[in-house]
Amino acid sequence: MTPIFRLCDEHITRSAELDPVDAVYMGISGDFGVSTDYSPDGHAARHELLKSTLAALDTLEPKNDADRRAASHLRERLEADAAWYETGEQYADLSSPFGLLSTVRDSIDLLPTGGEEHWRKVAAHLAAVPGMLASWRSSLEEGVRRGVLAARRQAVEGAGAADKYAGTHDALVASYGDGPLAGELAKAAALAHQGYADAARYLREEYAPRAAERDGVGAERYAVAARRNLGADLDLVDAYEWGWAELARIEEEMRQEAHAILPGASVDEVIAHLNATQYVVGADAFLAWLKDKHDGAIAALHGTHFDIAEPLRTIDVTLAPGSTSGSAYYTAPSEDLSRPGRTWWPVGGREKFATWSELSTVFHEGVPGHHLQLGAVTVAGDSLSRYAKFSWVSGHGEGWALYAERLADELGWHTEPGTRLGMLTDSALRAARVVIDIGVHLDLPLPDGSRWSFEKACEVLRERGRAVEHTVHPEIVRYFGWPAQAISYKLGERAWLEARAEAASKPGFDLKQWHTAALDLGPIGLSGLRSALSSL
Structure with a gap:
């Protein structure tokens, strides 16, 4: 493994340790705990990891084409994420129907349930929901203090989603049956459901009245999001x-x-x-x-x-x-x-x-x-x-x-x-x-x-x-x-079609080979997609 590939590997492991919920959602192998800290301190730790990885990347020289692709992709993604943190978006991280709330809830449905040890982890993840949502609320409060606000519509819609989430883990618990962990699972699910209910009340009664009236984020914030x-x-x-x-x-x-x-x-x-x-x-x-x-x-x-x-x-x-x-x-x-x-x-x-x-x-x-x-x-x-x-x-x-x-x-x-x-x-x-x-x-x-x-x-x-x-x-x-x-x-499709058209204009083009080579490259930002794909 080259130093650049090793740095990429280390960054994934450290990211998973700082965000176990995302690790579950992404399917990263390993035991990283059950709770993500969504408080300002948790966000600061993840932001610091981005900066330290970028600093380490600056000291490494690519040894081959795979290294160059890995380094280019790592740098582009981390710089885009760092800009998100530096504009304070983590303090207004409230969106519906997809967002932090749905990620926390859906991650539990993605946990393995093949044995007693797996079910114990399910119970632990369920029991951790109230604390995670409380840490998230502390970041939203920091956003209020800083004047970085999500839109009122998102708060109201998020409250409605959280209300619906209360009770949705009952089917998962019921699928376990009446084994020795049944009581523990039921208690943990009740805690999670109360966490959703508390989040709904907070969003509706406390955050929404102070949230931004305007739905649009404006040109500056939108440019960061687009990147x-x-x-x-x-x-x-x-x-x-x-x-x-x-x-x-x-x-x-x-x-x-x-x-x-x-x-x-x-x-x-x-x-x-x-x-x-x-x-x-x-x-x-x-x-x-x-x-x-x-x-x-x-x-x-x-x-x-x-x-x-x-x-x-x-x-x-x-x-x-x-x-x-x-x-x-x-x-x-x-x-x-x-x-x-x-x-x-x-x-x-x-x-x-x-x-x-x-x-x-x-x-x-x-x-x-x-x-x-x-x-x-x-x-x-x-x-x-x-x-x-x-x-x-x-x-x-x-x-x-x-x-x-x-x-x-x-x-x-x-x-x-x-x-x-x-x-x-x-x-x-x-x-x-x-x-x-x-x-x-x-x-x-x-x-x-x-x-x-x-x-x-x-x-x-x-x-x-x-x-x-x-x-x-x-x-x-x-x-x-x-x-x-x-x-x-649509903008991504446009880039793929332009790249295919350019590649197809060259002698010997084979669509199956092009598909294989294109997917083998892994993810690429649109700024480099056409040049990477058209030359395959």
Whole structure:
């Protein structure tokens, strides 16, 4: 192991020791404790680790290409994270439906439960929830003191999510049965549920009245967030204008696709027709449909356009009835592969599930999307640093997943009625995300000169982004509370497509080889993505 790879390994271990919750979520092997300190002192320790690792990196010289890639990625990510700390964002770390609250809650569902020792750790993690959320509240209070505030909307939405989390661990405890730890698990779950209830009360009654009125974070904070999510400094006004043009282009393609399904019908009429004809009823039927489509995609890809490692040929497909998210999401395999990659599908109170609009998301979250991408990193062996295996650049990762949706279309996988229109509506939603996210946070005018508001953002997502109704509210809350993450999909896809087009223009281009080489590189910020991929 070279000194740079050793530094990457040490940074992951020390990061896991300072943030055991994230270690569980990321699947890092090892026993790092059960509680993350989210107080100002805990944040200071993590910030200090970033700075000390960067200082150590400055003293090391790369010995080969793998070293240079590892050092470049480590530096870019740590500098982006350090800027986040230095602007005080840790004191306003409050977002919904994805955020610290959901990470703490979901991490418990990711713990292994294969034996008594594992169940003891589950109980310890549950019992630690109240203390962790109390430490988080101390950082939010420090933010109030410093004038670094989250938006009131995020506090109110976070309170609602915390209320819903109270009671959600009962099913996990019940799955243990009546063994000797049953009482300990029940007591620990009750502590966790009380912790969520206390957090809900604090957010609603104490924090919300003092929180920021404005949803947008402004240009300075947004630039830091964009760098952290995309790994690049972008011309955001240019990206905003591109987003509107891209949305219009997709809408024209949607009109053509709708006409192919029902000649003479509008997109709205075709969507109504598909909703009335292309669906399954009941959660069990939806889960069975999802599993069939995940398995079918793996079977179709392996040995043709990808060589999929044996441990990645299975995906755990999970319904998430307690999730407050409007969108499906993915968690990667654990480092030792004892925990498989998993796709999570919020139910949203539905009994009827429109399959025509869900198929493209299967490709996004499963294969050839996140599962293939993150799984390939997990099984990469010594060719990637340990830091690269556990770091994430949203522009790279979400860009690949959106590219994967388009690849599935190019491979002719949309054979069922309306599923290609479903892919296009998903693409329209991602383009709408670009204009909503940048427009809201930078307070840019819409093309007609009007200004953004929560209601206007919902309208654009619903009418131009074609979002399913039950997802509209949580999606907009997410964009407002997680600046610059929503733009990573379309802008990342653009970078992947440009890189592929450039590579394909050269003699001897082979798509399967290009895919393999691209995924083998691991995560890369968008600032270096095109040059890295186009030369493969």
